[in-house]
Amino acid sequence: MSAKKGLRADSTHFTLEGAPFLILGGSIHYFRVPRAYWRDRLLKLKACGLNTLTTYVPWNLHEPERGVFLFQEQLDMEAYIRLAGELGLWVILRPGPYICAECDLGGLPSWLLQDKKMKVRTTYSGFTSAVNSYFDNLIPRITPLQFKNGGPIIAVQLDNEYGSYAKDKQYMLFIKEALLSRGISELLLTSDNHKELKNGGVDGVLQTVNMQNLSNDGLQHLATLQPNKPLMVMEFWPGWFDVWGGLHHVFAAQEMISIVRQLLDRGISINFYMFHGGTNFGFMNGANNDGTYRPQTTSYDYDAPLTESGDYTTKYHLLRNLLSTYNKKPLPEPPAVQSRRAYEPVVVSHYISLWETLQCAETHFRADDPISMENLPANHSNGQSYGYTLYQTDIHSGGELNSRKHVHDRALVFIDRELIGVLDCKTQTVKISHSKSKRTLSLLVENCGRLNYGSAMDNQQKGISGDISLEDVPLKRFSMYCLDMKPSFINRLQSQKWMSVRQKPTYPAFFRGTLVVDKPTDTFLKLPNWSKGVVFVNGRNLGRHWSVGPQKALYLPGPWLRSGDNEIMVFEELNAAEKIHFAENPEYGKTINVPIE
Structure with missing residues (x-):
């Protein structure tokens, strides 16, 4: 019996199971979407005409402490991949170890930095030993989900955009061997921005390009670097991320569709990064430095085809119409959108000063x-x-x-x-x-x-x-x-002596109030006239709020609420108001148009 033929890149087009295959992919990160909504978001991806899911794997969330591995509940990567397979989607996995993804330290765990000699993303022994330990735990979870074993994973990416880092010529070879030696046998990929393609490749691994417009020569450069190979845009950016104190990035739907149509007309495979951005819950967000340090917002809406809360956009509908012509069968009907509501404002009742905690x-x-x-x-x-x-x-x-x-x-x-x-x-x-x-x-x-x-x-x-x-x-x-404001810290606060807000608060402080819910429903939490801090709902870290914007409302998923009383706790640095408000729709602030070069 011959082995099953997975994704191959042996000519100018991909083949899967021996037949020509055009990758129509979309990125949705399991760690940015409430688990209760994984199925909904993946069904919406499939109903748009996409055939492949891509996701990163965040090392810093899966190994928050050295040697302590978390793959349960919200971080059950295997369940997410299996669900994609059950829904008829293929999977391209991007396990890092570095993922960028606008995550803190690009998804690397901060405990690496305890080593004063640390050289991340190199063959420095302190880094490679940590990667080896992580991969010893991670990769055995992935290998049974590969195509050859009946699973949906058809390709695996090595690290991410190494061409822009490129501090060690041996590093990508190390990552390649680390995957192969542990049983990864599907097609291997790299992805780089068009300017860094020449520095990001590794022998025997297919290169792909990340881009947003056709004005650069990225695709031509890619074709020149690896003739007679299929072309793929691993990250086609339908929008962009936001930073605190900046503007909300948007990309015109008609312009996006025009570029996508040109790519597909040329037979170029594509992955939308992001198809659905989701949320940087907790302290997940990263930062960029273009001469000025700029931390990213809690929202990772990305102006993607699906909004942060899973709504359809003009981009979604235009894209679905376009992709329907690339699918042999009629597309499934898109699932109904989750209802949302604006709850009545919550009156803040008690506070405790940080100094008392x-x-x-x-x-x-x-x-x-x-x-x-x-x-x-x-x-x-x-x-x-x-x-x-x-x-x-x-x-x-x-x-x-x-x-x-x-x-x-x-x-x-x-x-x-x-x-x-x-x-x-x-x-x-x-x-x-x-x-x-x-x-x-x-x-x-x-x-x-x-x-x-x-x-x-x-x-x-x-x-x-x-x-x-x-x-x-x-x-x-x-x-x-x-x-650190972990759940254990928030729990310890409950037993402390809280004061009535009728007494003048001493800042910084934690404030709390009770949201009474009959039927839990998605909403957006707003804090007008507050300043800066962190929001916790039933002990769960919703993310940061900051009056500098552009984001003015935090997505609060219905599954994180319960019928009856819900505790809303806000850590506020400088200035609290009397109430916590709710809205049916997000508020992302003034916009700025991309594309990004």
Whole structure:
């Protein structure tokens, strides 16, 4: 009996099971979509005329602590892939280890950065040993789901956009061997932006290109690099991601369809990144640095064919009409859209000051010098990955407090619990009034998101990463509190003494109110006249809110609510309002048009 013939790239077109095959793919990330909605989103992808699902695999979520692996519930990657297969979709898997994906540190776990010599995405032994350990756990979960074993996985991508990094010529060979030696036997791919194709390839692996328009020579360059091979746009960007303080990116539907039609007319395979973006729940978002540090928003709507909450868009309908001509059978009817509602506003009832929650901190540690989050002795020596860290020391004078660019990423500065300023990438100094009496200096430092792209990924330590000085004298003797805001921390808050909001709150603080629900339904949570912080619903971290926009509403999935009482808790840094509001529709702010070169 001959072996089943999977996806092949032996000529100018793909073949699958020996027959010509045009990849019509769409990216939907299981970790950005509530598990209760996986089936809905995949059915909508199939009803649009796509035949292939692509997804990344985020190492930082699957191994949050060294040697601790999570593949359950929201992170049940195998169930997601099997579901795609049951629905008649093929799967292209992109397991990294680096994925970019606008995730914190590009999906790499922050505990890697405890090694001061760390060189991520190279053959540095500290990195390769961590990858090997991760792949020893991950790849055996993937191999049974390959095409040759009756599963839906027809191709696997090596790392991601290595041509833009390219610090070690042996690295991609290492990743290739790491996959092959563990039983990956389907077609191997790489993907790169058009400018970096020449640096991203590896022998025996098919190259693909990422792009948004046809004005560059990416496809021609790809054809020249590997003649007589099928062409594929692994990431066709129907929109773009947003950053805090920026504008909401949109890409005109008619322009997108025109480009897609030209690609398909040429027989070029395509994958929409994203087909459905979803949400950067919790502290998942990454950041970019184009000369200025720019963290990404909680929403990952991406102006994709399916909205953040799973609605159909003009892009979806136009694309479905186009793709219907590339499908031999009539397309299935698109599933009904989830209902949404604007609940009545929730009145905030109680608060507890951050200063009163320090006993709930994961770790309280003292040292002569400030220590970065990753090196705080929290979580069984894995350090702190996300959230906030409070640094405190006593001062006996005043003058200029200088961060020396060691604050990452944003610090609220307090003297005896009174806010006196903010330190961030733009503001390095704060003036402190003179006094000879002893005062407590506190810096509440937030990891706003590690860079997910670029050459500086080895240097993404958060918190305070070196000396800070007062009048040019380095400060010493710090107390540090790990405020990671994990579920265990949020649970500990419940047993603390909360105050009625009739008493004037002391900031920063946690505020809470109760949303009473009859039938749980999707909604968007809005915080007009609030400032900055994090929202928790029934203990679940919904994401960050920030008045600078562009995003003004957080997607709250109905499955995360329950009939009856639901606790809404908001961590607010500077200014709370009396109510928490809800809306039926998102509010993504003023728009800016792409394409992106």
